[in-house]
Amino acid sequence: MSRKLKIKSFNPNSVANLNNGIFGLPFTIEESQIVILPIPWDVTVSYAAGASKGPKAIFNASYQVDLYDPFFKDAWKLGVAMAPINTQLKKQSKLLRSGVETYIDNLSNGDDEKSVENIQFQAVINEACQNMVSWVEQETSNYLNAGKLVVGLGGDHSTPLGIFKAMAKKHGDFGILQIDAHADLRNAYEGFEYSHASIMYNALKIKEVKTLVQVGIRDYCEAENTIIATSKGRIKTFFDKDIKHAQYTGKSIKKIHEDIVKALPNKVFVSFDIDGLDPKLCPNTGTPVSGGFETEEVLHLLELVIASGKTIIGFDINEVAPRNNEYDANVAARILYRMINILAKSNGLKI
Secondary structure, eight states: OOHHHHHHHOOTTSOOOTTSSGGGOOOOTTTOSEEEEEEOOOTTOSSOOOGGGHHHHHHHHGGGOOOOOTTSTTGGGGOEEEOOOOHHHHHHHHHHHHHHHHHHHHHHTTOOTTSHHHHHHHHHHHHHHHHHHHHHHHHHHHHHHTTOEEEEEESSTTTTHHHHHHHHHHHSSEEEEEEOSBOOOOSSGGGOTTOGGGHHHHHTTSTTEEEEEEEEEOBOOHHHHHHHHTSTTSEEEEEHHHHHHHHHTTOOHHHHHHHHHHTSOSEEEEEEEGGGBOTTSOTTSSSOOSOOBOHHHHHHHHHHHHHTTOEEEEEEEEOOOOTTSSHHHHHHHHHHHHHHHHHHHHTTOOO
16 A cells, blocks of 8 residues: 555544554655664663663554644654664663673672773673664664654663764764753763763764753763863753753743754754653653653754754654653653654655
């Protein structure tokens, strides 16, 4: 059946067909304008694991998402599909994670990070993470070169590095808008070059990443603060405390968001760690931190980005850890759908 016939026969008001793809949509990857790349990887998380289960949990929860979005009428017709979950990658993540948990426990109990044994273990993990990054970069490039828009779905926050690299090759200079509780500017945290806590440190090694705008940051170390302060404007951080205090003294959230948008270049990639939200919305994420945003605050900011004439070239959502329930995944699935529609409008996609 052609895409046109699928649209004609699909009822967006009906119960989702579990035999269809994400959000119950009937489209194949070839028929879709937007492809979601799942990355089931959480090897280096430093507190609670579970984000490797995020893509599958979000996929399952997506069947409960209503498809009407007043921001983009008939958005479901755009064509959205999720690539198959790489089961081998997920198995490797689970296997390596077991060793990392023992390693982190040992460090917490005073073990020497630079012992010969630990350096050898770090090398094994770093090589595996490098392979993951290379796989993500290649998959992303393949979809971009086929004319698709790409959305990354982690996994922990180390997962979008390959996407950043592919975006640099495709688009040249761009900026990253990071929604997060953490600065993620640590250099090889716990000895892991590709740690989830090092994602933005690594992103800044990509010369095409001209600007990093961080929003909602409320948990960071002195070394990270120094990196921000000495970045000569390459990093602009809107700390959660400053955002809240500005509101307390009468500054509107709209004006705060406009200030954030002004700091961004013309091309923007959005990297959304779910712990940027108030932890009541994502209690099972790996490292929840009090404070943060409501979902609509983040979406309002993104709508202002495209209203300004700047283009969102892609985005990722990561650190969704369902653990013993699907609550976090339900929240993430609805955010995912709304952000896809914002991405589509930003790029002028037509139904």
